[in-house]
Amino acid sequence: MSPLQTPFFITFFFFLCCLNASSSIFATTQFDFATLTMSTLKLLGDAHLNNNTVSLTGDPAVPNSAAGRALYSAPVRFRQPGTPSPASFSTFFSFSVTNLNPSSVGGGLAFVISPDSSAVGDPGGFLGLQTAAGGTFLAVEFDTLMDVEFSDVNGNHVGLDLNSVVSTQVSDLGTIGVDLKSGDSVNAWIEYDGNAKGLRVWVSYSNLRPKDPILKVDLDVGMYVDDFMYVGFSGSTQGSTEVHSVEWWSFNSSFDSAAAPAAATSVQKERKSSKKSTVGAVAGVVTAGAFVLALFAGALIWLYSNKVKYYVKKLDHSIESEIIRMPKEFSYKELKLATKGFSANRVIGHGAFGTVYKGVLPESGDIVAVKRCNHSGQGKNEFLSELSIIGSLRHRNLVHLQGWCHEKGEILLVYDLMPNGSLDKALYESRMALSWPHRLKILLGVSSVLAYLHHECENQVIHRDIKTSNIMLDEGFNARLGDFGLARQTEHDKSPDATVAAGTMGYLAPEYVLTGRATEKTDVFSYGAVVLEVASGRRPIEKDDDAAAGNGKVGISSNLVEWVWSLHQDGKLLTAADPRLEGEFEEGEMRKVLLIGLACSHPDSMARPTMRCVVQMLLGEAEVPIVPRAKPSTSYSTSQLLMNLQDSDTDCKNGMITISTSSSENSSNGKDIV
Structure with a gap:
């Protein structure tokens, strides 16, 4: 323009x-977490902000109870004078329920529509929705406490509450495999059609809305709302340490x-x-x-x-014009103080284009990760690429970008600090082996965010550098994908331009090394390598065990994909499981994960599944494709050879080049290439 x-x-x-x-x-009313501020979010009772999420109850010591509400501060119009139909509305939110003391009972949380913007109901089974004397509200509850007084069916259900916490209709979440108290992020969609007078609720771990709602109710909302109402969340505990966190929220209402x-x-x-x-x-x-x-x-x-x-x-082509949409501009002085002058003692990681420091913001006391980009021209280009892309993305499995700084020739990015570090450190450097349930949750989280990047963004995003060191782990061991320095945005279904292949050896798809064209299927290949790495505890490229055994042989680089495929060919697939797990896994799950890893690592890009399919396979909603015992080979014409193939073994026959993804002796040991 x-x-x-x-x-x-x-x-x-x-x-x-x-x-x-x-x-x-x-x-109409429309907002989401990206547009909410402290002036537009009203926190009541025990509700408070915690690391960019809304905690409704905190973590009071047993046997204390808590209750809190978080509301959009402006009232929303739900009825028009002289019209019989109330507003239609839809809301999507991600939340999690964790308990520091699993032996204590919980409470639950609810999406609430209330005429009151200042009152908080009682804790315990009242969910902060009403007092013992009653109250006026419409809510969809996610109850973790089976309370006989309120006729609860169990401690893991969703229900519709109309001016009472005795639900008018209830559905057991166990029927769809969702456990509210698992600590995992849960997604919920609520839609109301003002004309059809129908309310529907969907719940899933996946960011893809299920086909069938868990709750479907014929309801005239107009009977329960005033012209203006407040929307938000309510939660409570009953003598427990249960924490209810809302991680993402969007809301939209309109009159048809x-x-x-x-x-x-x-x-x-x-x-x-x-x-x-x-x-x-x-x-x-x-x-x-x-x-x-x-x-x-x-x-x-x-x-x-x-x-x-x-x-x-x-x-204005300055850097500031590129990042005008970012959450916050930090001052250089502020970030220098936060990192103790970029002290070497504060270094927590190194990337291809910069160093990452742990920082404590002087004003708020928030602990953050500060990425200090290299001063090279390429480092600045990667900075702008990362900032322009990740600044427009919103997903619970992305590392959250808090802001940026460009002063004194320095380029700095400020992210949430991930307490459990990166996935590669959890796999290889932790004294305690990463448990199998945590590994499954991490793989599901990464597949979910890649499905979002590939299929759900306005412009498709190809990450180009999926690897375990770029997958961060939050306090609940939920995966957060970061480092978008190599990422590219394209229009959906548009053929990508050829570039110089960039990324890390062992994670690069063979066709990408050849042609330089990054597509969603090259990300799928990288994800497949991550899957096999997480399941086996072995790096994508590492020295052969013979060298480590001291038998005098020269150590050569071993390719993980090749190794797992050879075990599959010999009918010994489960021997690929990480020995540090000591057999603490369900064999059917391990087999499924390894087969998904091989399917994603298929040499033929067209044979690889989409990330949407991967999510469905991990959730058990789709079958894992048949993976051939012998690894297929893929042929390319010599005209496709656009790059130096010194890191690939080639066999030229009849003008065709057959690519083997096994690594040569000169292959990089997991090193970045550009």
């Missing part, structure tokens, strides 16, 4: 807003155009009852319309009188 067009569209948008204000029938005829009928009745008032109303509309048109005309005159300024003014 040109500089001249920008104010024009701003003026036109202002004009539309004026028209919209004159007809409240089309009133179908409500317009009813409004028109109402207006006609008013006209028949009073001709004089109708004439006055028409005059008012004409006057208001003339006033708005006058404002619009004045704005156009001002625009054209200043058009020379817009034509002369050049576009």
